[in-house]
Amino acid sequence: MQTRSDYGRHVMNSVVIAFGSTFLGLLIAIPAAWSMAFAPTKRTKDVLMWMLSTKMLPPVGVLLPIYLMFRDFGLLDTRTGLVVVMTLINLPIIVWMLYTYFKEIPGDILEAARMDGASLAKEIVYVLTPMAIPGIASTLLLNIIMAWNEAFWTLNLTAAKAAPLTAFIASYSSPEGLFWAKLSAASTLAIAPILIIGWFSQKQLVRGLTFGAVK
Amino acid sequence: MATLHTRAAARLMSAPAIILLLCWMIVPLSMTLYFSVLRYNLLMPGMEEYIGFQNYSYFLTDPAFLSALTNTLLLVGGVIVITIVGGVALALLLDQPFFGQGIVRLLVIAPFFVMPTVSALVWKNMLMHPVNGLFAWIAKSLGLQPYDFLAQAPLASIIAIVAWQWLPFATLILLTALQSLDEEQKEAAEMDGAGFVSKFIWIVLPHLARAITVVILIETIFLLSVFAEILVTTNGGPGYASTNITYLVYAQALLQFDVGGASAGGIVAVVLANIVAFFLIRLIGKNLEAEPWHAPFPPAGRPSSPSSAGRSAS
Numbered sequence: 070m071q072t073r074s075d076y077g078r079h080v081m082n083s084v085v086i087a088f089g090s091t092f093l094g095l096l097i098a099i100p101a102a103w104s105m106a107f108a109p110t111k112r113t114k115d116v117l118m119w120m121l122s123t124k125m126l127p128p129v130g131v132l133l134p135i136y137l138m139f140r141d142f143g144l145l146d147t148r149t150g151l152v153v154v155m156t157l158i159n160l161p162i163i164v165w166m167l168y169t170y171f172k173e174i175p176g177d178i179l180e181a182a183r184m185d186g187a188s189l190a191k192e193i194v195y196v197l198t199p200m201a202i203p204g205i206a207s208t209l210l211l212n213i214i215m216a217w218n219e220a221f222w223t224l225n226l227t228a229a230k231a232a233p234l235t236a237f238i239a240s241y242s243s244p245e246g247l248f249w250a251k252l253s254a255a256s257t258l259a260i261a262p263i264l265i266i267g268w269f270s271q272k273q274l275v276r277g278l279t280f281g282a283v284k
Numbered sequence: 285m286a287t288l289h290t291r292a293a294a295r296l297m298s299a300p301a302i303i304l305l306l307c308w309m310i311v312p313l314s315m316t317l318y319f320s321v322l323r324y325n326l327l328m329p330g331m332e333e334y335i336g337f338q339n340y341s342y343f344l345t346d347p348a349f350l351s352a353l354t355n356t357l358l359l360v361g362g363v364i365v366i367t368i369v370g371g372v373a374l375a376l377l378l379d380q381p382f383f384g385q386g387i388v389r390l391l392v393i394a395p396f397f398v399m400p401t402v403s404a405l406v407w408k409n410m411l412m413h414p415v416n417g418l419f420a421w422i423a424k425s426l427g428l429q430p431y432d433f434l435a436q437a438p439l440a441s442i443i444a445i446v447a448w449q450w451l452p453f454a455t456l457i458l459l460t461a462l463q464s465l466d467e468e469q470k471e472a473a474e475m476d477g478a479g480f481v482s483k484f485i486w487i488v489l490p491h492l493a494r495a496i497t498v499v500i501l502i503e504t505i506f507l508l509s510v511f512a513e514i515l516v517t518t519n520g521g522p523g524y525a526s527t528n529i530t531y532l533v534y535a536q537a538l539l540q541f542d543v544g545g546a547s548a549g550g551i552v553a554v555v556l557a558n559i560v561a562f563f564l565i566r567l568i569g570k571n572l573e574a575e576p577w578h579a580p581f582p583p584a585g586r587p588s589s590p591s592s593a594g595r596s597a598s
Contacts, residue, residue, distance in 0.1 A: 097304065100297035108294035116302065118565055123309045125561035127509050129533040130554035131308075133543055134315035157308040164301055189293055218399040220512035221530075225538065239401040239516050241409075249416070252409060256402040267397035268390055275460045278453065279498050 076237075076255065083233035083259075085148050086223075087216040090155035091209055094163045097156070099205070102167035103197065107179065117168065120161040128158075128221045139226060146228045154226065155216045162215070163208055166277045170204025171197075207273035210266050214274075217263050234259040313554070319547035326541035339548035348524050348532060349549075355439055356528040356556075359446065360507045364500055366447040371454030371499070372492065376484075378455070379462050396452035404516040407445045408434060438518045438526035445513055450506075454499045461495035462488070501564040508557050529553050 105113045135154065136145075144150030174197065182196045220235040227236050238259060241252050267274070320339055324332045343349055378389055395403065411418050412433040420430035433441040465488065473483050511530050514520055520527035520535060527535070533553060537546035 097301050101301035104294035104297040108291060110291075110294075114569070116298070118569055120301075120305055121568065122561055122565060123305050125505050125557055125564070126309060126313070127530065127550075127553045127557045128511075129509070129530050129537075129546075130316055130550040130557075131312035132533070132550065133319060133537050133547055134312035136538070137315075137543075138312075157304060160301060160305060160308075214397060218397070220400040221509065224401075224512060224515060225534070235399050235401045235512070238399070238405060239512065241405055249410065252405060256406060260398045260402055263397045263399070264394055267393065271393055271456060272460075274396075275457050279457060279502060 076258075079232055079234050079237040080258070082148060082227075082231055083217060083235075086151045086155055086233050087213050089148070089152040090159065090216050091212045093152065093156045094160050094212060095167075095205065095209060098160060098163040098167055098208075102164050102171055103193070105164075106168050106171035106174075107176070117165065120164055124158070124161040132225060136225065145226060146231045148231045150226060151223065151231060151233070154222050155219060158219075158222070159212050159215055162277060163212055166208040166211065166273070167201075167204060169276065170208070171201060173204075174200045207270050208277070210270040211273055211277040214263055214266055214270070316547045316550050316554075319543050320551050322544045324543040324547075326543060335544070339544045340552075343545055343548045343552065348527065349529075349552075351524045352527045352529045352532040355524075355526060356508065356530075358439060359443055359510060359528055360504055362440075362443040363447045363450055363507055364503055366443070367450045367454040367503065368496060368499065370447075370451050371458045372496075374451070374455040375458035375462050376488075378459055393452045393456055395449050396456070398449070400449065400512040401516050403449055404445055404513040407441075407448075408517045412441060434518050435522065438522065442510075442513055442517060442526055445517070446507065446510055449513075450503055453503070457495055457499050458492055461492055465491050497567060501560060501567065504560045505557065505564065508553070508560070529556070 105117065139145045139150050142150075144153070178196060178200070179192060182192050187196065217233075218235065220239075223233050223236045224239060227233070232240075234255075238252075238255055241255070321334060321336055322332050323335045323338075374392060378385070378392065382388075409416065414420050414430050414432035414435075417430075419433070423430045469487060470483065473487055478486070508528075509530050510528060511534065514526055514528065514531045515534075518526045520531045524532075529549065530553065533546050533549040536542050536549055540546075
């Protein structure tokens with residue numbers, strides 16, 4: 070049976086994968102969303118639409134190449150591999166959400182800062198960031214929820230070592246349901262943090278999951 | 285002043301995201317396309333050869349494919365019907381002010397935050413289990429024969445589980461849309477003597493139309509790829525009774541190691557999803573243009589929004 074330290078390892082895997090992929094995703098997405106919101110080109114809309122379409126690619130369409138590449142690079146059943154995959158599958162949603170939030174920041178303020186001679190870097194640090202923090206925070210929460218609960222790639226790309234809670238709890242499915250207490254405890258601990266985060270971000274959830282189509 | 289300098293910087297800033305996503309999409313997808321025309325089994329390394337469209341004809345004429353396609357459509361359709369009908373009803377209820385609204389709303393939304401493997405296991409072992417399950421206990425205490433849901437009606441059981449997970453999503457979005465409904469419009473209708481039913485049909489439903497479309501399209505995208513719930517509860521069985529296309533491709537790939545056949549199946553899944561995605565993208569794209577809220581900021585130097593112009597004039 071699973072010991073306490075085993076459970077702890079799976080919790081750590083979940084935490085590392087969910088938070089790691091979220092921070093990495095934000096790092097890549099914030100500059101992209103910023104430039105699309107404040108310096109749009111003719112192609113910005115098409116780029117956004119295209120990003121969205123990558124999210125609609127069914128995972129089985131790319132399962133085999135990813136699996137084989139991971140096998141060849143030794144990334145199967147590693148946290149690193151899952152962080153990479155999770156970052157990439159959620160990147161379109163992160164860019165989209167940030168874009169819709171950044172769009173709500175009045176451009177006048179940026180103009181004023183520019184008139185006062187603020188450089189691009191100063192503009193970002195002193196003007197944009199404070200105003201963008203609520204949007205970034207809700208994007209962060211939504212993405213942690215999605216990465217924490219993701220159950221296709223985690224089940225297919227991990228075994229014992231790097232399995233996060235989704236995959237670990239799935240392993241309870243083979244013994245016939247006599248482990249109510251253990252299963253209940255593991256499940257409760259796995260969903261409690263997300264329930265709390267979810268409660269705080271339910272409004273943003275609507276916007277994030279509908280790509281801004283319903284607000 | 286969006287100078288040349290800023291423009292170049294902007295390009296540079298969006299480059300990493302675009303390049304990464306491009307690689308993520310193009311590289312594996314073209315590899316899948318390539319694999320799909322090969323005879324390629326992981327158990328027989330070095331035997332790869334070009335076989336044209338044999339994998340496709342094999343996959344598409346396989347009886348398993350037909351039942352998987354039927355199951356996929358039933359799963360998507362069933363869950364959508366349940367979540368839309370239930371979601372509209374729940375949203376109407378939650379829109380009324382009542383005591384303890386916050387708690388009730390949290391409870392209604394909660395299933396969406398439960399990870400798929402947990403909800404599938406809880407349903408399998410605690411609710412639907414023929415010996416230990418709650419439903420069996422209720423049936424027995426009523427003097428009825430307990431029913432083995434997952435063995436005798438596997439697909440319907442999975443539809444129930446997945447609908448339970450997605451009902452909160454539909455409710456949440458429909459509730460958000462409902463709250464933006466103009467109260468005066470409802471009051472005016474009431475003054476004209478409209479009852480609940482006619483108000484619902486003529487005012488509420490048309491207002492919800494777009495939100496309902498969004499829910500249908502987005503749920504379709506995600507429901508085409510239902511996987512964990514099937515893996516945990518029935519493993520696609522008995523036979524192929526609860527196998528959907530995603531699960532069929534997974535079984536072909538990682539249980540039978542048939543890379544070529546599974547790749548052909550993956551491409552079929554991509555084509556199916558693209559049909560839905562086409563409509564969804566158009567809907568969202570229209571939305572992006574239509575609303576002033578989304579309009580790009582005017583280039584620097586031009587007078588910006590009318591509100592700020594009004595402010596400076598006063």
